[in-house]
Structures are given as C-alpha cells and as structure tokens.
Amino acid sequence: MDYYDDLETRDPEQRERALIAALPGQIRHAKANTIYFARLLSDIDADTIRDRKALAGLPVTRKSDLIALQKESPPFAGMTALATGHLGRVFSSPGPIYDPQGAKGDFWRFGRALFAAGFRRGDLVHNTFSYHFTPAGFMMDLAAQAVGCAVFPAGVGQTEMQVAAIADLKPNGYTGTPSFLKILLENADEFKIDIGSLKKASVSGEALLPPVRELLKDRGIEVRQSYGSADLGLIAYETEPMGGLVVDEGVIVEILRPGTGDPVAQGEVGEVVVTTLCSEYPLIRFATGDLSAIAAGRSACGRTNMRIKGWMGRADQTTKVKGMFVHPSQIDQVVKRHPDILKARLSVEHDAERNDRMRLRCEVRIRSDALSQAIADSVRDVCKLRSEIEFADIGSLPNDGKIIEDLRKYD
Numbered sequence: 001m002d003y004y005d006d007l008e009t010r011d012p013e014q015r016e017r018a019l020i021a022a023l024p025g026q027i028r029h030a031k032a033n034t035i036y037f038a039r040l041l042s043d044i045d046a047d048t049i050r051d052r053k054a055l056a057g058l059p060v061t062r063k064s065d066l067i068a069l070q071k072e073s074p075p076f077a078g079m080t081a082l083a084t085g086h087l088g089r090v091f092s093s094p095g096p097i098y099d100p101q102g103a104k105g106d107f108w109r110f111g112r113a114l115f116a117a118g119f120r121r122g123d124l125v126h127n128t129f130s131y132h133f134t135p136a137g138f139m140m141d142l143a144a145q146a147v148g149c150a151v152f153p154a155g156v157g158q159t160e161m162q163v164a165a166i167a168d169l170k171p172n173g174y175t176g177t178p179s180f181l182k183i184l185l186e187n188a189d190e191f192k193i194d195i196g197s198l199k200k201a202s203v204s205g206e207a208l209l210p211p212v213r214e215l216l217k218d219r220g221i222e223v224r225q226s227y228g229s230a231d232l233g234l235i236a237y238e239t240e241p242m243g244g245l246v247v248d249e250g251v252i253v254e255i256l257r258p259g260t261g262d263p264v265a266q267g268e269v270g271e272v273v274v275t276t277l278c279s280e281y282p283l284i285r286f287a288t289g290d291l292s293a294i295a296a297g298r299s300a301c302g303r304t305n306m307r308i309k310g311w312m313g314r315a316d317q318t319t320k321v322k323g324m325f326v327h328p329s330q331i332d333q334v335v336k337r338h339p340d341i342l343k344a345r346l347s348v349e350h351d352a353e354r355n356d357r358m359r360l361r362c363e364v365r366i367r368s369d370a371l372s373q374a375i376a377d378s379v380r381d382v383c384k385l386r387s388e389i390e391f392a393d394i395g396s397l398p399n400d401g402k403i404i405e406d407l408r409k410y411d
Contacts, residue, residue, distance in 0.1 A: 004115040007249040008303045015305065019252050022277055023049050030282040035078030036061075036069075037284060052263075055285070056254070060261045060273060062287040063231065064316050067095045067329060076100055082280050091135040091230065094325050094384060099135050099230040102280035108135075108233030109250050110143035110202075113226035116239045116246075116301075117202040119173050121148030126166055126198070128176030128184075129205070129323075130156045135230045136205065136323065140175040149173065156180070163188045163195060170197035177323045178203040178212050178223065179355055185219060202226060205323025207311055207408075209354050213241065227311060229288060231281070232274050236308050244295035244307035251276050253308065255294055256287070258315040269293045271315040272308070289316045317404045319348055321356045326383050328403040331360070334378045340365045341375070345397050346387070349407045356408070358387035367391045 003009055010018075027046035030037035040059055049055055061079075069077035075084060075098045084090060088103035101107050119125065125144045131137035131153055144151045152171060154162050163184055174181055181201055188195045201216065201223040208225040216223045226237040227245055235253065236245035247253050254263055255270040264270035272288045291314065295307040314320075318327050326346070335341045343363040351357045360379060364371065372389045379387040 003303070004112045005249075008112075008246075008305070010304060012298075012304050012306075015249075019277075020051060023055065023252070023275070026275070026277055026282055027284060029081065029279060030284055033081035034282065035073065037079065037282065039078075041284070052254070055252070055275065056261060056263055058261075058285050060256070060285045060287050061283065062316075063097075063229070063289050064287075064318055064327075066097050066231075067327065070098055074098075076281075079283065080281055087280070089135070089138065091138075092133045093135070093230050094330065095327050097230070097325075100281050101135060101138065102278070106142050106146035107278075107280075108139045108143070108228065108230075109248055110139050110226065110228065110234050111146035112248060113204075113224070113228075113234055113237035114140070114143050114147050114149070114173075114175070114202050116237050117173075117224035117226075118200045118222060119144065119147050119149055119202065123147075123149040123173045123200075124169060124171040125149045125151050125173040125175055126154055126162075126169075126171040127151050128154045128156060128162065128174070128180050132156075134324075139228070139230075139233075140202070144173075144175070159183060159187045160191070163191070163193050166195040166198065167193050172197055172199045174198050174201040174203075174221070176201075176203065177205045178208045178216070178225075179206060179322065181221070181223075182212060182215065185216075196220065204228065206320060206356065210242075211354060225310070227290075227308075231283060232276050232286060232288070233278065235272065235274055235288075236310075238310075239299055239301040239303055243299055243301070245310050246299055246301075246303045246307050247305045249305065250278070253306070254285070255292060255308070258291070261285070264293075266294050267296060269312055287315075289314055289318050291315050314406060317402065319404055319406045321348055321358060321385055324383070324385055326358075326385065326404065330382045331403050333382050334360070334375065337378045338364075338371065338375055340371060342394060343397050345402060346404045347407055348404070350409065358383075358385060359390055360387045361390045361392045361397060363392050363394045363397055 024046045089101040091099040129136035224238040228234040234248045252275040254273045258271045291312040292308045
C-alpha cells in the first residue's frame with residue numbers, strides 16, 4: 001500500500017513530539033504577526049506551551065464568533081499574518097465570513113485526502129464544488145493538481161450540461177457533495193447517458209450516509225469522505241469505508257466539552273477544536289462548532305495518526321445544509337426583511353430520499369401566497385439555499401431560544 005508521504009506512517013509518539021515541538025514557534029509567530037492573537041495571547045509565554053495540558057490552558061476562538069469579529073476588524077479580524085494584497089485569493093462564505101487563501105499550491109492540504117481516495121497522477125477530476133464566492137472549488141482544484149490530476153472545473157448546477165461533459169470527457173474521478181453525485185447519476189439514467197467512467201469520488205460538505213455510499217458502490221464508484229473547513233483546510237479524511245477519519249498531519253486536534261476549553265475523555269463526544277500549523281492564517285485553538293469523538297485504535301490502512309468518528313452534529317445552532325453553513329444571524333436577516341413575521345424557526349430535515357430539506361416556520365400577522373414567496377426569495381438570497389415556507393399560528397413556536405433546529409438522523 002502506498003501513502004501520500006512518510007508522515008502518515010510515523011510512530012505516533014514521534015508525531016506527537018513533532019507537533020508539540022512546533023507549538024511554541026507557531027504561537028510566537030501568531031503573536032508577532034497578527035493583531036488578534038497578539039492581543040488574545042498577550043499574557044502567554046509561548047515557550048511554556050510544550051504539551052497538550054499547556055495547550056488546553058489557552059483561550060478558544062470560536063468560528064461562531066467570526067462574523068462579529070470580522071465586522072469589528074475587517075476583513076479577517078486581524079487573524080492573518082499577511083496583508084490582504086499579499087494573499088493568493090480571498091473568499092466569502094455564508095454569514096458572511098471572509099476566508100483567506102495563501103499563495104502556495106495546495107494551501108488547504110486536501111491533496112492528502114484525494115490520494116487516500118485513490119486519485120493519482122494522470123486522472124481527470126470532475127470538480128463540482130463552487131468556484132464562486134466560496135473556496136471549496138479551489139480547495140479541491142489545487143489539491144487535485146498537487147496530486148498530478150487534470151481538473152474539469154464544473155462548479156455547481158447545470159446538471160444536464162455536467163452529465164454531457166462527463167459523457168464526453170470521461171473523467172474517472174469526482175469531487176463534490178455526495179448528494180450532487182447521486183443527482184448526476186439519476187439524471188444520466190433518465191436520459192440514458194453513460195457516465196460510467198466515474199470510478200472514484202472524494203466527497204465533503206455534508207454527511208455521507210450509508211445508503212448513499214452503498215448506492216454509489218453499486219454503480220462502481222468507490223467513495224471516501226473528507227472533513228475540513230475554509231478556515232482550517234483539511235482536518236481529517238477517510239482511508240477505508242466506515243473506518244473513521246484519519247487526522248491530517250498539519251493540524252493538532254482536540255475534542256472539547258462544548259462551550260468550554262476542557263478536553264473530554266477519549267471516545268466521548270465533544271466539539272472539534274483545531275490548532276493549525278499554517279503560517280498565513282495561524283489559528284490557535286479554533287473551535288469549529290462541529291461535534292465528533294476520538295476513535296479507538298489505529299486505522300487498518302497503516303496510517304498511524306489519531307482518528308475521529310466523523311461529523312456527529314453541531315455544538316451550536318449553526319448548521320450545514322448541502323455543503324453550506326446556515327447561521328442564526330442569517331435567519332434573523334430574513335425576518336427583519338419582512339415586518340409581518342413575528343417569529344421564525346428553521347428546521348433542517350431529511351426528505352424521503354435522505355436529501356437535506358429546509359423548512360422555515362413563521363408566525364405572521366397576515367398570511368398570503370405573496371408573503372410566502374417573498375420570504376422564500378429572501379432565504380435564497382441570504383442563505384444561497386432554497387427553503388419551504390410554512391405559516392404557524394401565533395404563539396405556537398416553542399419558546400426555547402432556538403432559531404435553527406437540526407432534525408436529521410445519521411444512524
């Protein structure tokens with residue numbers, strides 16, 4: 001079995017020593033070159049951070065606070081070590097949250113995930129992540145090039161044109177969400193178009209449910225999932241089906257009790273908190289808002305890094321729908337556009353085919369089809385996603401402070 005590099009098969013103790021040894025320098029770098037961490041870590045002596053217990057004493061920065069922090073100190077809340085004009089690209093994720101990309105090749109390190117998914121030099125990759133505003137398209141594009149693959153930058157939408165391109169170009173690899181790959185296959189079946197050249201897929205942006213994995217396998221497509229973010233790049237990646245996700249070599253992962261800085265016991269579910277060794281965007285103890293747990297033992301693939309069990313829900317009300325984050329503040333923006341809405345609550349569910357479905361329930365003064373359509377248009381404009389609109393009786397929505405509830409089941 002081959003590996004992306006020798007780092008993946010290091011002795012675990014050697015890896016831990018190397019990561020911990022890099023911590024003091026990364027903290028010094030962040031303090032010396034970013035406004036935010038110079039302030040946040042002003043009382044911290046970097047040379048004292050020489051084990052995970054010391055790391056656990058540092059303050060946590062939460063992704064859920066980025067919108068407000070970036071508004072206070074635009075565009076990146078003073079967290080980048082480079083001036084904006086010296087970056088490679090700048091993106092905007094829903095919220096909005098502005099994301100920096102450094103100038104070097106595989107900036108987000110997803111090449112490791114693609115290699116583990118079977119992508120090799122000379123492959124043609126059909127990349128369906130968006131190249132517009134958000135960084136996902138470039139994340140996979142740059143990773144594929146780092147592995148030595150050619151890329152067809154399909155982006156999102158235009159399903160029939162994408163199917164036609166796959167039939168003509170015959171790519172053997174797919175990158176994107178698993179739900180969109182399923183849609184492409186269904187469209188090809190409907191029009192009797194052969195897209196059987198697709199043999200491997202690296203998916204992200206949403207949960208890979210067992211029925212979808214089996215469906216893709218039945219179509220001759222081996223699929224592996226990866227987990228990361230625009231802020232941190234690759235966090236962990238799948239190497240064997242249902243075997244958990246191996247943590248990337250360029251990050252330090254902690255699992256913390258939600259809302260605290262305290263690590264949980266191994267195997268206990270908690271919030272994924274990451275310290276990255278990236279020099280351009282040196283995030284220290286960055287809380288993703290995602291829940292997961294450390295998996296026991298090592299991967300059967302031979303990679304020796306710790307594994308996490310994958311995405312197990314959200315530690316806050318921010319949720320991910322079809323690969324896009326939806327924030328409570330966005331629902332608040334929708335409500336403020338329509339004075340007739342007294343209260344609103346967004347539910348995220350699975351439909352009969354286990355695809356993501358949004359439903360915004362609204363208590364309104366006067367019900368009308370025109371208002372329903374106007375609210376739907378606002379959700380699409382603000383969240384970049386479609387939602388059903390349902391009117392509720394005044395006073396019927398729960399008084400529990402929730403703006404977003406995730407009702408999806410992953411078992």
